[in-house]
Amino acid sequence: MSRIAYVNGRYVPHHAAGVHVEDRGYQFADGVYEVFTIERGRLVDVPAHHNRLMRSLGELGIASPMAPGALDVILHEVVRRNRLQRGIVYLQVTRGVSPRNHVFPDDVEPSVVVTARRGGRPSSENQDNGVTVITVPDIRWGRCDIKSVSLLPNILAKQAAREANAYEAWQVDSDGMVTEGASSNAWIVDTDGNLVTRPLANAILGGITRLVLKQLAEEQGIRVIERPFSVAEAMAAREAFVTSATSFVTPVVQIDDRVIANGKPGSTTTRLITLYGNHVRNAQLTKT
Ligand code: PDD
Numbered sequence: 001m002s003r004i005a006y007v008n009g010r011y012v013p014h015h016a017a018g019v020h021v022e023d024r025g026y027q028f029a030d031g032v033y034e035v036f037t038i039e040r041g042r043l044v045d046v047p048a049h050h051n052r053l054m055r056s057l058g059e060l061g062i063a064s065p066m067a068p069g070a071l072d073v074i075l076h077e078v079v080r081r082n083r084l085q086r087g088i089v090y091l092q093v094t095r096g097v098s099p100r101n102h103v104f105p106d107d108v109e110p111s112v113v114v115t116a117r118r119g120g121r122p123s124s125e126n127q128d129n130g131v132t133v134i135t136v137p138d139i140r141w142g143r144c145d146i147k148s149v150s151l152l153p154n155i156l157a158k159q160a161a162r163e164a165n166a167y168e169a170w171q172v173d174s175d176g177m178v179t180e181g182a183s184s185n186a187w188i189v190d191t192d193g194n195l196v197t198r199p200l201a202n203a204i205l206g207g208i209t210r211l212v213l214k215q216l217a218e219e220q221g222i223r224v225i226e227r228p229f230s231v232a233e234a235m236a237a238r239e240a241f242v243t244s245a246t247s248f249v250t251p252v253v254q255i256d257d258r259v260i261a262n263g264k265p266g267s268t269t270t271r272l273i274t275l276y277g278n279h280v281r282n283a284q285l286t287k288t
Contacts, residue, residue, distance in 0.1 A: 004081040006074050006114040011081060014115065023111050025094040028102070029150035029280045031094030031111070032056040037045040037246045037280060038079055038087045038116065042110030044245075044283040046072060048208045053093070056147045057110075062095050065110040078114045088120035088246060092149060120246045122190055127273055131167035133186075133242070135231050136160055138171035138179045138203075145202050157182040170231070170255070177205045177228040184244035187227055188237035196237075199226035201255045209243040209276070216275045221269070231255065239266030248275045248280065 003014035020163040024030035034053050037044040050068045057064055065071070076235065077090055092113045093279040098105035140153040151283075157169035178186050179198060187197045195217055200206050214224045234240055238254035240260050249272045251265035 003115075004078065005119070008110070008111055008113075011077070016114070017115070019094075019111055019113065022099060023097050024105075024108075025092065025111060026094075026148060028248065029148065030060075030061065030062075031071050031092055031149045032147050033092040033149050034147065035091065036075065036089040036091070037120070037219050037245045037283075038084050038089055039280050039283045041079055041085050042283050043075055043079065043089060044070075044280055045208050046075075046211060048211060052147060052206065052208065052224075053091070059107075059143070059146050060095075061104065063110050065112045071112075074112075074114055077224070078116045083114045084116055084118065086121065087116060087118040089114060089116045091142070094149070100206065122246070122248050122250050126167065126250050127248075128265070129225055130251035131183065131242075132254040132265075133168045133170050133240075133252050133256075134161050134164045134166045135172050135178070135256055136169045138173050140171070143202055143233045144179070144204055145200070145206060147205055148150075154182040167250070168247075168252075169175065170234075172231055173203065173228075175228075176230050176232070178231060178234060180205065180207075181242050181244075184242035184247050184250075187233075187236060187241050188234050189239035189241075189266060190225070191238055192223075192247050193238070193268060194223040194225050195268070195272075196225050196227060196229050207243055209245055209248065212279060213243055213249065213272060213276055217272065217277060220271075220275065222272075235260070237261075239269045241269045241272070243276075249276045 005014045005017035034049045061268050094111045096108035096110050098108050138156045161169040171179045180186050235255050235258040242250050251269045253263050
């Protein structure tokens with residue numbers, strides 16, 4: 001069965017899906033995106049993704065292409081047409097198509113692309129054994145809270161991780177504090193068993209997995225402290241892990257050359273993997 005994509009009002013075969021060469025997403029990376037987890041044919045945490053999408057669009061002055069309900073219909077239709085039970089949906093909204101000029105064009109319609117695919121899940125090997133992360137300088141811009149498709153520093157960081165046989169790169173600010181991964185949020189467990197993760201601000205993306213996990217942990221009486229932590233603190237931490245729509249909760253057992261604790265996923269992280277896994281499995285149909 002061939003894959004189906006949605007492009008600006010039409011459902012088209014994936015191999016034939018394309019945007020105009022003067023789409024500002026292509027010319028300037030002038031656009032935003034969302035990645036949704038699909039479980040049992042359902043999108044997980046849709047309202048939170050919508051909120052973040054609307055915020056990203058608003059911060060960039062890109063018009064909302066349609067009401068959230070209409071977008072939901074398209075997202076679910078792409079999942080349905082691709083007969084996906086488990087996988088991910090990618091949604092991209094750009095400012096639209098217009099002759100190349102840095103200033104915003106007048107009267108432009110935002111472009112909307114939706115694709116879906118299988119996979120996009122943490123492997124059981126990574127969740128059982130944990131992964132290695134490297135540290136790299138955070139060379140990104142000052143608005144990492146916007147989920148922009150402009151990801152060059154992130155892909156350079158991820159490539160550096162790949163070349164070091166690591167799973168992820170933790171980006172480090174000029175004060176030696178970890179901001180986040182190239183495509184995930186970064187967490188540690190302190191000596192008292194509290195979760196520590198960087199507070200929401202312009203320096204990080206407000207991950208939906210981060211948001212949900214914080215709620216799930218607090219419901220279980222696990223304290224979540226939002227404060228910056230240094231690379232040195234992370235290396236000496238009891239446990240460490242990353243979160244994202246594609247990593248879920250993935251334990252980190254080594255940072256650069258330093259093994260964390262005994263080099264195995266810790267009990268808190270293992271508990272969080274189960275909690276988050278249950279959350280995904282219980283995802284409710286949010287179709288409108
Ligand atoms: N990345 N930080 C960055 C820089 C990210 O790119 C992502 C997600 C996250 C975690 O966000 P969430 O929990 O909403 O997935 C944090 C997606 C998965 C990607 O670019 O593929």
